[in-house]
Amino acid sequence: MHRFLLIALCAVSFACQKSADRDALGGKKLTVALLPKSKGNAYFISCKKGADTAAKELGVDLIFDGPTDPDPAKQNEIVENWITLGVDVIAAACENKEGISTALRRARSAGIKVVTYDADALPDARDFFVNQATPEGIGQALMDEAAKQIGPEGEFAIITASLTAQNMIEWQRHIEAQRAAKYPGLKMVALRPCDDKKDLAQSEAANLLGAYPNLKLIMAICSPAVPGAAEAVKQAGKAGQVKVIGLGLPNENRAYVKEGVTQTVILWNTLDLGYLTVQAAVATAKGTLTSGATVLTAGRLGEIKVEGDQIVLGKPFAFTRENIDEFDF
């Protein structure tokens, strides 16, 4: 009996083959495929919100899909699925620079335009990189803020998501470069990962507070770690004594910033980032944004400067007690 089914399987496969000539997406609507570093990450969800707005304004279809587990190959698989699906342009936030470039290059040779956002791929694998701020800018902003909070001398610790996350590694490099250049009196005493989990960040921060009694500041560079570290500092009774800064979303940190446990949260407007990404993606797909352009007209954001192949949103923005209520994401 199952031999019959095996033959039926082959017949069905052949039948399916013929119908592949049909156009995959039908109609004239452009399709933008947006790839976050991982799904279920509040940061990328807020980027998506901005992206949705732009997609609606421009009248394009937006597909949003991302890996749900940390295996590095997953992003590649999603991109390859999209190549087969026949999307018009892919906008990717790259977890593994070299790894995903493999898949993105293939997309380009299949005629699909590629832009990256938030975290870049290799330059030959994409047309443009929509950067919220350069890694140097981010690293410097963090280090400068740390110095502003605790002065030119002292110990600080960094909590990151995982030791292998590429863009965090880059930020750390720039933090260290800025520290060595401008604040040699500040020492980074520890670097702990929190697996992108708030609870683990809280435990790690609590341990750091105990293990390094002279610690003056915790720098949390992955967004769940900022409220986690803040809670640990608060529970240890060291609010104000040990400063907390980091890269995080205003909504997750509002309470701590207002209480004075967290001094500053640095980020950029993620809604704008998503919005700009889709604007750039559509412009690239339509051919209105080509290499050599110096400016991109991006809907409600107005005219954005284009430097080479980088489209920079702006500088990192510092959310403090004074201004955090103006933002909702």
Next chain:
Amino acid sequence: MNSARSRWRAVLLRHESVLLALLLAEILFFNVAGARFGSLNNAFDIVRHSVEIGLLALVLTPIILTGGIDLSLGSLLGLCAILFGKMWRDGGMPIELAAGCTLGIGALAGALNAALIAGLRLPALIVTLGTYSLFRGLAEAITRGVDTFTNFPPVLLALGQERFAGLPAQGWAFALIAAVVWLLVHRTTSGRAWRAIGFAPEGARYAGLPVTRRIASAYVLAGTVAALAAIIYTARVGQAKADAGTGYELLAITAVVLGGTSIFGGIGTVHGTLLGVAAIAVLNNGLVHARQPREVAGMLTGALLLIALTLSAAARGLGSRRG
């Protein structure tokens, strides 16, 4: 004894036929739901994306047949991937030599599991839980978490990304390993021994089977093939990182059990495993074409596993082997 055997055979046949029918149904459904699903390109995508997990599922089959399990294969994939990169980049080895050494390391790691499980008779679940942590931990320690290996020579990348005689290159490697494992399990005395050990370990011992050696060989084989999967993975992605292969062992176990192999040991086929791998791969790929969120694929896979088990149990009726 004969009627019991034919009863088991009937059950097996039934399970695989159901799985095959399910696979057909998936293919038909997704062909309607997604326009480009049925294309040759997509078929190649499916093959390319499922080779590593498929390899792990293939070598898990003998292990599970013996009543054991191996949770460390995904971590071993990650460890072998970075050691492969390290030997080539920092050790200056030619890529072929690095690949050969990686296979050796995989075999050694498998031998560690084998020594503890077959030699010291420790429970496989816990030993491989320990090596699951240990291998991943070593990978993170060696790379200090941050180091990655890339810019591999084209001859390696071709293995993961190019086509060979019309099919994706790694597909041929997979087909070869599948054929070898199938022969081992279904046509050699090793395969019979694995089944017998799974059915009744003490009985197998009394029957004079070299139980320790057979169990050990299953784990060493698994380690070696995991190393091969690591090489293919690196070739496909073009990068070797410490967290490569995270979660692969659970997917592989799902495929094996879906394919009809009993987790208690003694019953199971390699073609069942292949069908299990195909069913899951097609499901994951098809849902993307049907524009469904990724989480749905996970939930459906879990639900599918439960349904498959329940149906099998219903077919089996009474007479479970363990409480």
Next chain:
Amino acid sequence: MSGQAGLLTRHFREFAVAAVLGILLLVLAAFAPAFFEWQPLLSRMTREAPVLVVACGIAPILIARQIDISVGSIFGVCSVAAGLLATEGWPVVLVAGASISMGAVLGGINGGFVAGLRLPSIVVTLATMVVWREALRWWRQGEFVNLPAGAQWFGHSQVTGQLLLVGTAGAVLVVLAWAAKNLSAGRFVYASGSDAEAARLAGLRPQLVTFWTFVVAGALCGLAAMMNLVQSPQVDPKSGAGLELRAIAAAVVGGVAVSGGRGTMWGVFLGLALLACVNPALTYLHVHAFWEKAIQGVIILLAVAADVRATEARARVRR
């Protein structure tokens, strides 16, 4: 005299783990005495209290020769559901009750498949783990649940709350340890795990016992979720990821045999204490973070390898 030797041999594992833990604590006392400052120590114990509760819940399942790898997902679902109920204005006590009940129901689903349909527990709980985890992910998309102000520490001060939580974990440990020894139900679990067929012939109902161990484990997950929830003003839907491995590792290192029939709650406690000390010990000793997984893997393997003598002795007795 022989009674004393009997105690040591019978509980060799527990003593060995206690010894290793003792050595680790001595090393810390020598090189990083800050480890023992009471306030951070209490905080650390409070953070591990939910894990202890889950590990105590998993131990009976392992002793009954089953396994449950879905406890992390059950924990996550209960955490988020309880958090949402709290934001709806439910009083904390009712939220706790709801969390425990939900955990019991999810545990009951596992138990139904395993005990009722006689399906292998590792595969059933693998399937339910994936289903609940993906469903939770789909539902929340990574968004935190912001708890109302009165929820943290059940509305008490921090120290009171922490002592309350540590006390609850201790109470669960003591009750289960007592039940394992003195309640018939407790002895049934050991009997089912040692030899299900013999237990059945002796008039026990192994399937029923198995079912209830899953329900209890689920309920304890719900309790643990609640205990974790009151420790901070936000619920992360990712909480609970990896919990099952920590709980199983703690139980196994502490002497619970995966082949069933053996293990004590005190062993679970010691195993958890040892494994939970690794991470903070590395921080206090200023050792790099990336050694953690390797060290834990080695501890698990050593713990299991140390079973060799015991396993062989038992195997010989069985023949």
